[in-house]
Amino acid sequence: MLKLKLEALGHPTPADVSLNNRKEFASTILWLEDQKIRLYTIEDREKLRNLDNPKMWEEGYLKYKADLNMPCLESQQEELAWILSHAVRLEFLDDPEQFASINSQQQSVQTNGKQTQQKVQSIFEGKINVQDKAFIDGVRLLASKLNVPHHPNHLLQLEAVARIVHERLSPDARGRKPIVGTPFPFDKGNDIVSSNDPALDLPMRILRLLQIQSLRQLQTHINETIVAVQNITANPKTDTKLGKVGR
Numbered sequence: 001m002l003k004l005k006l007e008a009l010g011h012p013t014p015a016d017v018s019l020n021n022r023k024e025f026a027s028t029i030l031w032l033e034d035q036k037i038r039l040y041t042i043e044d045r046e047k048l049r050n051l052d053n054p055k056m057w058e059e060g061y062l063k064y065k066a067d068l069n070m071p072c073l074e075s076q077q078e079e080l081a082w083i084l085s086h087a088v089r090l091e092f093l094d095d096p097e098q099f100a101s102i103n104s105q106q107q108s109v110q111t112n113g114k115q116t117q118q119k120v121q122s123i124f125e126g127k128i129n130v131q132d133k134a135f136i137d138g139v140r141l142l143a144s145k146l147n148v149p150h151h152p153n154h155l156l157q158l159e160a161v162a163r164i165v166h167e168r169l170s171p172d173a174r175g176r177k178p179i180v181g182t183p184f185p186f187d188k189g190n191d192i193v194s195s196n197d198p199a200l201d202l203p204m205r206i207l208r209l210l211q212i213q214s215l216r217q218l219q220t221h222i223n224e225t226i227v228a229v230q231n232i233t234a235n236p237k238t239d240t241k242l243g244k245v246g247r
Contacts, residue, residue, distance in 0.1 A: 002077070002149065005084040009036055009091065019076050026051050029061065029083065036087040039067060071152065074140070078150030130155065179213075 006014035011031065018024050030048045033039060040048075047060025065079070068086065073079050128135060139154045139161070146164050151157040166174065 002081060002084065005081075005088060009084070009087055019080065022054065023051055025076055025080065026057050026061070028080065029064070032083055032087050033064070037068075037083075037090060039064070073150055075144065075150075077144075077147075081149035 002017070003014045006017060006028075009032070011017070011028075016024075017028050026048075030045070030051070033045060033048060047056055048064060050056040050060070068083070070079065070082055073082060136154045139158045140150075143150070143157050143161055146161055148157060148160045148164065151160070
């Protein structure tokens with residue numbers, strides 16, 4: 001996502017920007033300010049130009065974030081994603097006619113985003129508070145592990161996570177029909193799977209049920225194979241031309 005935004009803004013080497021390299025990150029911030037954002041005058045960008053002086057550049061960067069009204073974010077990846085989005089927004093405001101052809105698509109995306117939020121809230125309604133801090137932290141942590149850029153709305157970020165997970169599923173898992181019916185109350189059983197660690201008991205129950213489901217599917221395939229073989233062997237076809245009479 002960061003690479004796509006850099007490409008859209010015309011960055012000379014979007015594929016070579018590494019967040020692990022402090023100087024590359026600093027030079028990318030400077031390029032965005034020089035070429036796209038232009039919040040400061042040329043003279044006021046002096047601290048951001050001190051790429052070889054980490055202390056002075058960090059001072060300038062902290063002030064720059066404050067002047068941009070950037071929200072409090074947890075990582076450089078999230079900060080760069082936010083600044084890139086801000087730069088893209090400014091690029092659009094400079095020449096809105098350039099993007100007129102995709103306005104209808106953008107409105108469709110926004111509508112789908114609202115529908116997604118409502119859908120997520122309805123799924124967890126009565127079970128999980130989607131505005132709870134623990135839930136939000138869990139979404140942020142999962143998104144960071146999958147390199148999903150930060151978004152102020154954690155439900156939209158959860159939708160992006162779901163899309164990435166779906167794309168990485170195997171073809172068999174992707175085409176599998178959803179299970180319908182009354183959920184099995186595995187969380188209310190008296191049998192304890194993991195007595196040593198209560199936190200692992202619930203996940204292990206889920207894994208056990210998934211294994212049972214896989215075994216049932218395997219048994220179904222075996223039964224279908226047996227029936228197919230029996231249909232062939234129980235109705236043999238005789239070729240009389242191969243028969244012989246006498247010696």
